[in-house]
Amino acid sequence: VQLVESGGGxxxxxxxxxxxxxxxxxxxSSYAMSWYRQxxxxxxxxxxxxxxxxxxxxxxxSVKGRFTISRDNAKSTAYLQMNRLKPEDTAVYYCTRLSYxxxxxxxGQGTLVTVSS
Numbered sequence: 846v847q848l849v850e851s852g853g854g855x856x857x858x859x860x861x862x863x864x865x866x867x868x869x870x871x872x873x874s875s876y877a878m879s880w881y882r883q884x885x886x887x888x889x890x891x892x893x894x895x896x897x898x899x900x901x902x903x904x905x906x907s908v909k910g911r912f913t914i915s916r917d918n919a920k921s922t923a924y925l926q927m928n929r930l931k932p933e934d935t936a937v938y939y940c941t942r943l944s945y946x947x948x949x950x951x952x953g954q955g956t957l958v959t960v961s962s
Contacts, residue, residue: 846869846870846871846942846951847868847869847870847953848866848867848868848940848941848942848951848952848953849866849867849869849953849954850864850865850866850938850939850940850953850954850955850956851864851865851867851956852864852865852956853938853956853957853958854957854958854959855959855961856930856958856959856960857960857961857962858930858931858932858960858961858962859929859930860930860960861926861927861928861929861930862927862930862958863924863925863926863927864880864924864925864927864938864940864956864958865922865923865924866878866880866922866923866924866925866940866953867921867922868921868922868923868940868942869921871942873916873918873921873922874897874898874918874921875897876897876942876943877894877895877896877897877942877943877947878894878895878914878916878923878940878941878942878943879891879892879893879894879895879914879940879941879943879949880892880893880894880914880923880925880938880939880940880941881938881939881941881949882934882936882937882938882939882958883936883937883939883955884933884935884936885935885936887936889939890905891905892904892905892908892912892914892925892938893905893908893912893913893914893925894914894943895914895915895916895923897918899915899916899918902914907933908927908934911927911928911929911930912925912926912927912928913925913926913928914926923940925938927958930958930960931960932960932961933960934958934960935958935959935960935961936957936958937955937956937957937958938955938956938957938958939952939953939954939955940952940953941953
């Protein structure tokens, strides 16, 4: 079971990035997925989640209207489209597979997003 994130990098405030999470080793379409982030000196926090079929999503208040989570079950990949990025979005972003109880049980290695001018 493996999750591999990509797409992080340095972006100016107001810019956009799309993160990808490639899954392998399990039936991707059977699991809800989520993105978490951890900023320097802060606790890890939930950013967004999506159910297995993609029909329901949820977001942290701080990213609502700016970030969009999606998935392509045929490609076993989850995405996080991030628009209108702010310096406070700077963090390591992690893709997670959720257990049937809704808890993150598998984590990727993380990808760093830095928002700075």
